[in-house]
Amino acid sequence: MQTYGLIGMPLGHSFSAKYFAEKFEREGIDAQYLNFEMATPTVGVPELLEQHKDLCGFNVTIPHKQAVIPLLSEMSEEARAIGAVNVVSVCRRQGGEVVLKGYNSDVIGFTTSIRPLLKPCHQKALVLGTGGASLAVVYGLRSLGIEPVYVSRTPSAGRLTYADLTPEVMAEHLVVVNCSPVGMFPRVEAAPAIPYEALTANHLLYDLVYNPLNTAFMQRGAERGAVVKNGLEMLHLQAEAAWDFWQKDLK
Numbered sequence: 555m556q557t558y559g560l561i562g563m564p565l566g567h568s569f570s571a572k573y574f575a576e577k578f579e580r581e582g583i584d585a586q587y588l589n590f591e592m593a594t595p596t597v598g599v600p601e602l603l604e605q606h607k608d609l610c611g612f613n614v615t616i617p618h619k620q621a622v623i624p625l626l627s628e629m630s631e632e633a634r635a636i637g638a639v640n641v642v643s644v645c646r647r648q649g650g651e652v653v654l655k656g657y658n659s660d661v662i663g664f665t666t667s668i669r670p671l672l673k674p675c676h677q678k679a680l681v682l683g684t685g686g687a688s689l690a691v692v693y694g695l696r697s698l699g700i701e702p703v704y705v706s707r708t709p710s711a712g713r714l715t716y717a718d719l720t721p722e723v724m725a726e727h728l729v730v731v732n733c734s735p736v737g738m739f740p741r742v743e744a745a746p747a748i749p750y751e752a753l754t755a756n757h758l759l760y761d762l763v764y765n766p767l768n769t770a771f772m773q774r775g776a777e778r779g780a781v782v783k784n785g786l787e788m789l790h791l792q793a794e795a796a797w798d799f800w801q802k803d804l805k
Contacts, residue, residue, distance in 0.1 A: 556585040557608045558800065561598065561622070562615035565589045567739045567765045569786070570613060573793055585610075595622045603644065603652055611643045611800035613793075616735060619686025626656040633658040636693045638686035641796040643803035657799045660690035663792030665698060668731075668760055671781055672698065675756055678727045680705050680714070682746045683734030687762055691731050700729060705748075716747045724752035730775075732761045737769040745770035753778035764789055 560570045574587035592598025595618045603609060614622050619638040623629070626639065633639050639656035646652055679695050679702040681688050688704065695702040704713040714723070730748065737744050753759075759775035764786040772782040 555608060556583075556610045557588065557606050558585060558610060559588040559590050559602075559606075559612045560615060561590045561592055561595060561602070561612055562618055563591050563593055565591050565615070568615065569765060569789060570615075570793065573790065577793075577797075592618075595625060599625050599654075609644050610804060611641070611796070613796055614640045614642060614686075616687070617685060619689075623656065625654055627653045629656040630658070632661065632693075636661060636689050638689040640686070640690070640792065641799050643800050645803055655799075655803060657796070658690055659792040659795035659799065660687055660788075661694045661697075662795040663788035663790075664691055664762075665694040666791050667783070667785075667788045668694075668758075669698065671758055671760075671783060672700075672729075673756075673758075676700060676729050676758060678703070679729035679731060680719070680723075680727045680748075682730065682732045682736075682748070684713070685733065688731075688733035691733050691762070695729070695731075702731075703727070719748055719752075721749065721752045724749060724757075725754075728754075728756050729758045729760070732759070732763065732769075732771050735763070737761070737766075737771050738763045739765040742766050743770060745774055750774040750778060753780045755779035755781075757781070759783075761785060762788065 571587050578585050633656050636658050640660045641657040643655040679700050681702045682705050684706050692702045706713050736746050757780035759780050759782045761769050761771050762785040763769050764784045775782045
């Protein structure tokens with residue numbers, strides 16, 4: 555039996571194991587998908603490879619999408635350009651050598667999911683959060699012709715803080731993507747600190763969080779007439795892209 559899995563910390567919010575379990579059963583695939591919580595990939599991944607000789611690949615989630623990179627032997631050009639990895643193929647060579655190949659399927663899932671919602675007025679975007687997922691989102695937005703700017707809690711060159719989000723800034727940036735874990739289970743009452751009163755029907759709010767399905771961020775946006783969407787479709791799309799990466803490397 556082949557083994558696949560997810561590394562990160564924490565993993566209680568993730569639907570990935572359920573998604574792949576259903577996929578394997580539906581398609582008659584002899585495989586399992588397990589959650590592997592770990593605080594440090596540089597320690598946890600070598601232990602994981604030693605304990606699971608049948609491990610063929612794993613996904614990477616918060617907060618390890620950049621921390622896992624030093625462990626990789628190879629990276630796709632897109633993952634290298636993004637600077638974050640959420641898919642790793644485990645290739646075992648003759649003689650026992652283990653080669654880890656890194657990919658980014660987040661950008662595939664995000665761009666495919668958000669594209670149908672975009673309108674000509676959507677020229678600029680606010681990207682809330684600066685972690686590994688936000689790197690894929692920024693790369694994806696630019697590929698769609700939208701100019702993104704990061705929003706962070708701490709001041710930094712080329713970024714906005716939440717205090718900088720004036721009505722004028724909100725009117726100019728009609729796409730808002732939440733790449734932070736704010737509002738994720740179990741803290742479902744939390745929402746990113748943007749001025750929701752400045753939102754309009756022209757705004758598009760996309761939340762990478764999918765647990766809960768209707769986040770406080772989305773609820774408050776919808777109350778102002780904004781179009782809102784959660785990250786569940788993105789999860790499914792990136793999962794299928796990850797599966798394709800793994801199967802390609804098994805051949």
